[in-house]
Amino acid sequence: MKKLINDPADVVPEALAGIEAAHPDLRVDHANKVVYRADAPRSGKVGLVSGGGSGHEPMHGGFVGLGMLDAACAGEVFTSPVPDQVLAATRLVDGGAGVLHVVKNYTGDVMNFEMAAELAEAETGARVVSVVTDDDVAVQDSTWTAGRRGVGVTVLLEKIAGAAAEQGRSLDEVADVARRVNAGGRSMGLALTSCTVPAVGHPTFELGEGEMELGVGIHGEPGRERVPLAPARDIAAMLVEPVLSDLPFDRGDRVLCFLNGLGGTPLIELYVLYNEVHRILTGSGLDVARSLVGSYMTSLDMAGTSVTLLRVDDELLSLWDAPVRTPALRWGV
Amino acid sequence: MKKLINDPADVVPEALAGIEAAHPDLRVDHANKVVYRADAPRSGKVGLVSGGGSGHEPMHGGFVGLGMLDAACAGEVFTSPVPDQVLAATRLVDGGAGVLHVVKNYTGDVMNFEMAAELAEAETGARVVSVVTDDDVAVQDSTWTAGRRGVGVTVLLEKIAGAAAEQGRSLDEVADVARRVNAGGRSMGLALTSCTVPAVGHPTFELGEGEMELGVGIHGEPGRERVPLAPARDIAAMLVEPVLSDLPFDRGDRVLCFLNGLGGTPLIELYVLYNEVHRILTGSGLDVARSLVGSYMTSLDMAGTSVTLLRVDDELLSLWDAPVRTPALRWGV
Numbered sequence: 102m103k104k105l106i107n108d109p110a111d112v113v114p115e116a117l118a119g120i121e122a123a124h125p126d127l128r129v130d131h132a133n134k135v136v137y138r139a140d141a142p143r144s145g146k147v148g149l150v151s152g153g154g155s156g157h158e159p160m161h162g163g164f165v166g167l168g169m170l171d172a173a174c175a176g177e178v179f180t181s182p183v184p185d186q187v188l189a190a191t192r193l194v195d196g197g198a199g200v201l202h203v204v205k206n207y208t209g210d211v212m213n214f215e216m217a218a219e220l221a222e223a224e225t226g227a228r229v230v231s232v233v234t235d236d237d238v239a240v241q242d243s244t245w246t247a248g249r250r251g252v253g254v255t256v257l258l259e260k261i262a263g264a265a266a267e268q269g270r271s272l273d274e275v276a277d278v279a280r281r282v283n284a285g286g287r288s289m290g291l292a293l294t295s296c297t298v299p300a301v302g303h304p305t306f307e308l309g310e311g312e313m314e315l316g317v318g319i320h321g322e323p324g325r326e327r328v329p330l331a332p333a334r335d336i337a338a339m340l341v342e343p344v345l346s347d348l349p350f351d352r353g354d355r356v357l358c359f360l361n362g363l364g365g366t367p368l369i370e371l372y373v374l375y376n377e378v379h380r381i382l383t384g385s386g387l388d389v390a391r392s393l394v395g396s397y398m399t400s401l402d403m404a405g406t407s408v409t410l411l412r413v414d415d416e417l418l419s420l421w422d423a424p425v426r427t428p429a430l431r432w433g434v
Numbered sequence: 435m436k437k438l439i440n441d442p443a444d445v446v447p448e449a450l451a452g453i454e455a456a457h458p459d460l461r462v463d464h465a466n467k468v469v470y471r472a473d474a475p476r477s478g479k480v481g482l483v484s485g486g487g488s489g490h491e492p493m494h495g496g497f498v499g500l501g502m503l504d505a506a507c508a509g510e511v512f513t514s515p516v517p518d519q520v521l522a523a524t525r526l527v528d529g530g531a532g533v534l535h536v537v538k539n540y541t542g543d544v545m546n547f548e549m550a551a552e553l554a555e556a557e558t559g560a561r562v563v564s565v566v567t568d569d570d571v572a573v574q575d576s577t578w579t580a581g582r583r584g585v586g587v588t589v590l591l592e593k594i595a596g597a598a599a600e601q602g603r604s605l606d607e608v609a610d611v612a613r614r615v616n617a618g619g620r621s622m623g624l625a626l627t628s629c630t631v632p633a634v635g636h637p638t639f640e641l642g643e644g645e646m647e648l649g650v651g652i653h654g655e656p657g658r659e660r661v662p663l664a665p666a667r668d669i670a671a672m673l674v675e676p677v678l679s680d681l682p683f684d685r686g687d688r689v690l691c692f693l694n695g696l697g698g699t700p701l702i703e704l705y706v707l708y709n710e711v712h713r714i715l716t717g718s719g720l721d722v723a724r725s726l727v728g729s730y731m732t733s734l735d736m737a738g739t740s741v742t743l744l745r746v747d748d749e750l751l752s753l754w755d756a757p758v759r760t761p762a763l764r765w766g767v
Binding site for chain 2: 103104105106107108112115116117118119120122123124155156158159163293294310313330332333334336360364365366367368369370371372373374375376377379380389392394396399401402404406426428431432433434
């Protein structure tokens, strides 16, 4: 295992210390492993809290800041944060207008966020609403999930709901926007290589030189099938077609297309693949209104990619375009 | 070789097509493989042109846009752009105020940009000034270079000189700012793995499981020495100390610290390493005024990193903070 780390047991706290050192707008509650806005809580603003296992950076700590999340809880690598972390984050960002929990659909995450929401409501009286993302069309149930897994839509949801909260909308309104994003988004991923969890020291799974894992999960959990290595144009079709047919997306739909890298894939490959994805989408009569190309939801050093499509309307586009200032997404401010 | 590509021979034109599809503010001259601003040329504004071999994305095409480059020439992977490409880019962005060429110090790049500058001046009468970056302290001469190699400072220079040009400064003033950035910046890199050039199909060099290449070049060319795999805190020292002692940086200096990933290294590792780098810098009495952490100048899929330090003053900081809207760096607009 070759990684730029110290003791594998210290990866998460040390990465959080690095985030705090690099980004003066952010603070870290080191005891609870929570990244939060230096100006939290904002009085009268709905607080947005997300989190999950580490190893998916910049998700979620890199999405904390103006116009996106107020706080993010970092679990151990590929391990849900515990309820106490989520409770601490909820307290830190509660400005009196309620708190939205954005939770990816993995059994541990859903359970621990639920428990934290109950604790927060009991202890502080804060109103907490949870929205669960489950956009991965690859598999119905999987190693760590009942139902579909939450993947790329989570990034788009955090941006769009974050903008709605920044505008001063109510908790119910922000939650509605968040649910609309999850309902209108679908994703599918693919791995060329496994990742290696630092504390484990060897690859999570084995893939032959000529194989890919189609529909892989962001922890390396199995997808739909092993398929032979294929050119980018075929990979684009393998990812886009199941996404298009699932919602389904229709001719004339406006979409945001998010092409994500899984951590070990360089940008030049993502652009080669984006060219193919964009061609299929426009060939299918879709209007690609916005795009996002880069590594925003990773699986440590896994080489691979995921495609997320989100059906958008004027309101969602305007929230997407609204100012954001976080380590990973920033514009307009 | 496992890559998200089609025919290895088509990687560069297809990646450029992907950039054009993903970024409506940009245009691509496909015949000449030039990415340029859709609103070029801007009358009365100094035009900034850079370029080099492909495989370093987002550099340089991802730095084209308001407040940074006006055009970028993409050579084949790890191959200098030819003079005709640079000439085409120079014509595209010449708004009457002259053109600055930003050139990394590699023999082919320097020669071809020089030839293009002469052709442009002869053909169009445009005034062209070149600034060459040579910030890599690792080695004096190397496989592809007489003198030091141009690396991470190039990214900072393109941002800062781009802001100066956007403010309407003259060609001489913009070139002065650019030279100041190169003079005040130093870098050093390290590889954990080789990269694989698509058209070659196997790793450029071999590194044992327990080895790192200290001072590696961005094409995988040799650095100072092979050293045993080490923890992040030791790696930080190996990279920062030669940089600090070279300029030299002094106690009380304000610096911009750029920690770069080489393409195959995930962000969580960069933050672990940044924590160590920041600790050394503050422990040495430096004031880290700004930081940039991410993969901005890559070597295809190489796992590894580089550290760039730039001594800054109020003027350089204000140019760094000025609005920029490119695929890879964006803020304030």
